[in-house]
Amino acid sequence: MKGAFVLRSDASRKKWRIEGPHFRGEAVYALLHDTRAGRPRTFAATNSMHWGPTLRTSNDSGATWSEPGPQTVRFPADSGRALAQIWQITPGRAKEPDVFYCGVEPAALFESRDGGVSWEPNKGLLNHEHQPKWQPGGGGLCLHTVVLDPDNPRRMLVAMSTGGVYRSDDGGKSWGARNVGVRAQFLPEEHRYPEFGQCVHKVVHHPSRPGRLFLQNHWGLYRSDDWGDSWKDIASGVPSDFGFAMQMHPHDPDTVYIVPIEADTFRATPEAKLRVYRTRNAGASWEPLTKGLPQKGAYENVLRDALTADSFDLAGIYFGTRSGKLYGSRDEGATWTEIADALPPIVCVKTGTAGAA
């Protein structure tokens, strides 16, 4: 919430060197490290309380950052909207190394086709007939998730709070709501399964099985096996189906990580235990991962982009808390260590490989 910190380690991931803060005093809600073009390109979405949001870039893996001039992500004047925050920066497909997407608040999707130099809003979403009825959640009306079909360049999916999940099958020209089976707990009982308006917190998938999606909702944990056409409840064996963060295993399409939170009215880890939950069977069952995490007096919260993974064969899993603690696991969640314990509130944790691993 007060800048970006870069933590570097070698392939052992045992010791970390902390650099920063970069962008001192500015909130950083989104980060991305991308190497598709054969060179590192790192993006940071910063937001100054006074001077507004800015998308910044680094060509040396976060050591130094561009000093931006004019804002590059901006709504058209005739849209009646103004950029409040960039919530997500997503790389395009592997074969499109200069394509990037930004999910922003108020809910909209921006696309760059020149490596992040210039950005255009997706008009299909900008002018969507549902758009006037999307409502802000607690964090604002944000489009926070962008999921691409790696095989079909015409298919992509976004999620927003609150609006729900939308999918395009025509390259972003038109979008349809994909929320069948996802409940909106905050609506009157007879209206709890609307076409849209759900407060979806995060959607993930594995590129080897892209049509199977996992969704952490504002109350509700779901899986779709048909690219979001329908969703089924998979909250079996978790202490709460409320939460924000959700992370796909980098190599196993059946393995997903979440951090359950007690309730929207008490945003803290249930029973004061800091537990990551993992499914290894696509949501049929969940197991708590606790070794090395505090299991007493831990009233923590982990936000939607504060849980992530690296790409090593034995995957590293990392998460940050609103209380400024950063934890990591070098063994896919079996054991955890505290990497940092007194950072500012953590809203976003991302990984990248720079140089020789």
Added chain:
Amino acid sequence: MRKDRNCGGSVITVELPKALCSYADDESSVIIEGSVKTIGDALVALGRKSPGALHRIMDEQGTVRRHVNIFVNGENIRFLDGLTTPAQDGATILVLAAVSGG
């Protein structure tokens, strides 16, 4: 100090806070000269010279950001006529970060 003497009319000085100087060739003052009648006109003219500075002062709808204060000759324009406040020849416009928080 940057000066723009390419046309006649009013001469207005815009004083930028340190945080925005990098958007104006590291200058803390930008002189606007031309047909400027209001504070809004002056900021639009600032934007022609230093678009990065203007983007930090106003959003894309032309609204002054919530935590930015603009003073003209010592008066906060929020308590005058906002962006339609007249900018007299020789006026100094001061851009400041507002007190945000307690």
